[in-house]
Amino acid sequence: MSRLFQLLCLLGFTFQLKAQTSLSEETQSYVAQPRGHYVLQNLTILDGTGSAAVTNQDILIKDETIMAVGEDLSVPDGATAIDLTGKSAMPGMVMLHEHLFYPKTTPGGPYGLDQMTYSFPKLYLAGGVTTMRTAGSIMPAADVNIKKAIERGDKPGPKIDVTTPHIDREGTGVFELATINSSAHAADAVNFYADMGCTSVKVYNFITREDLSAIIDVAHARDMKVTGHICSITYREAADLGIDNLEHGFYSTADFIPDKEEDICHPFKMRNALLATGVDGKIVADLIDHLVKAEVALTSTINVFEPYTDREVVPGGGIDALFPPAKEKVFKRWASKQGKDSIDYLLFNKAKVWEKQFYDVGGLLVAGTDPTYDGRIVAGYANMRLLELFVEMGFTIPEAIKICTLHGAKYLEQDNTIGTIAKDKIADLLILDKDISRDISAIRSINMVIKNGIGYDSGKLFKAAEGYVGIR
Ligand SMILES: [Zn+2]
Incomplete structure (x- = not known):
């Protein structure tokens, strides 16, 4: 045996040994x-x-x-x-609308978000998530760093596809988010975050069609997919511009607003139009058909819209995961909504039907839990709850599991290895x-x-x- 070969064997052995023992003491x-x-x-x-x-x-x-x-x-x-x-x-679950942040629990002051680099990766893994995509970020560098730390075995957590922060124009009013001021700026932002290590793109409420088009061009050239929680742009417009994925089922659909103004977000008009649209209206079926033909995946985050009355305070059973002031805040809100959320129930029941329709005609329905809003949605616990809600929606147990596993893997183009x-x-x-x-x-x-x-x-x-x- 040559000396070189001996050396290579030794190196190979060392590498193999390293791969098997590289978990940190914590992990x-x-x-x-x-x-x-x-x-x-x-x-x-x-x-x-x-x-x-x-x-x-x-x-x-x-x-x-x-x-x-x-x-x-x-x-x-x-x-x-x-x-x-x-x-x-x-x-293992493959979930596509996750976050590493959570609403602030400090009393008073402006509404805001806090990064949960310590607790959320553990909770996601504990709740059965082995791969996740974030869908927006307030600290992209922290998200990329924890992703790498998990890959190295330094920290426990799922495999993460990190999106950019929510790319948006002024309007949303989330203090932690930067805003873009032109379509060229939007394209630069995609490149900036891609260089930082983000591997997917998230767009938000107030962008224009021109912005979205510029974002999709850059993202696709860099082999990144684009998802959106949109409002100023209709689902149909976004699909025609080549978006890969739309968030929140049909809750962010501006398509049903009569005389919709182009590139303008009107959240109240959107909500009213959704309430006014018949559950089995042709307008909905046509939109679903259009999205399926355009091969746009739809993410259900139905758990984030789960009504309060007669339902768990923290769906999935995670109340004790909360820091005491957070627990108090979440409980108060839950108690104040008991018996007062009939309109939420109306939309929730409609959204459930529409998401299932999308699946039934061959759409790629994927899943995510969106731990934001009022603090009731907690990583890990929410993932388990979402699976239960899919069965409440009328899916069989094997279908519910498929949406949370194989479908996510398909969207990420990893279904040959996971899902x-x-x-x-x-x-x-x-x-x-x-x-x-x-x-x-x-x-x-x-x-x-x-x-x-x-x-x-x-x-x-x-x-x-x-x-x-x-x-x-
Ligand atoms: Zn979200």
Whole structure:
């Protein structure tokens, strides 16, 4: 053996060893199943494709790859067998409207947002999210840095596709956001954030069609997709300009405003038009048809519109994650809305029907939880809740799971490696104590979240963030 070859082998060995032991002490403290060679046995699996559950399944995992899925797999030499009788499995969630910020909890003063670099990545992973896209940012550098820290194994959290901050003209009034003043400025902003490490683009309420067109040109040239929470531009206009994704189901649709003024955002007119539009109106069906033909993905964030009356204070069960002043603020608001949100219910019920229609005619419906607004939406807990709401919307359990897994992966063009439980895919999956094929609320029984072949203790991650949402 030549000396060079010996040296290369040694280097290769060192690299391999490094890849296997590179988790920081902090990340390591959440690991329940180290990366290696193991067989998860006797699971009920919902594989993310939309197919019915299959019982009595084994999953063979080696390093970060699923080597085989099937009944009674033989345990290879050196592999560990783990009996999980009674438990179920589904793919890790791929969620597309997440944030690493949360509304300020300090009393008085201007409304504002605080960065949650510490608590949110832990909560997302604990709640079953193995890959997420943000959809807007208030501290893009912090988002990019935590993404890299997670990739290195320094911090626990999901894999992150970081979007730009919300690109917008003056008008929204969010203190943390910069504004653009021309279409050329908008294009420069995309380049600036792409150079910083952002990999997707988010546009917001007050941009013009010319801005959007300039943004899409630059973004697509840099291999980035563009999503929008829009208002000044209609869904139809955005689709025709080549946008890839629209946020918040049909809640941000200005298309139904009679005599809509071009490039002008009128939130109240939009809301009134939505209220006035018939649930099965032809105008809606035509728009859905147009979006599906243009291959625009639609993100449901239906959980952020979940009414208050007779529903959980923090949907998904995360009230104790909140810093005490945040808890008090959220509870007060929830209590004040009991029995007073009939209009919210009206829109909510309509939005549920429209989103399902979009899916039923072949649209790519994707999911995200949008932890913003009044503080009631908490990372991780909200992701579990959204899955439950999809079943409330009329989807079957396999369909609900598919929207939160395979559909997200498809949008990110990563469905060849993630989004389902299948041979040769990356081992990103959830182990649930209860059987999710029978009851969607079993999503609240996550035992372990396996990401890149490493199993993390969900309960421990949730615990670590307790009391921190609202401060860090
Ligand atoms: Zn958002």
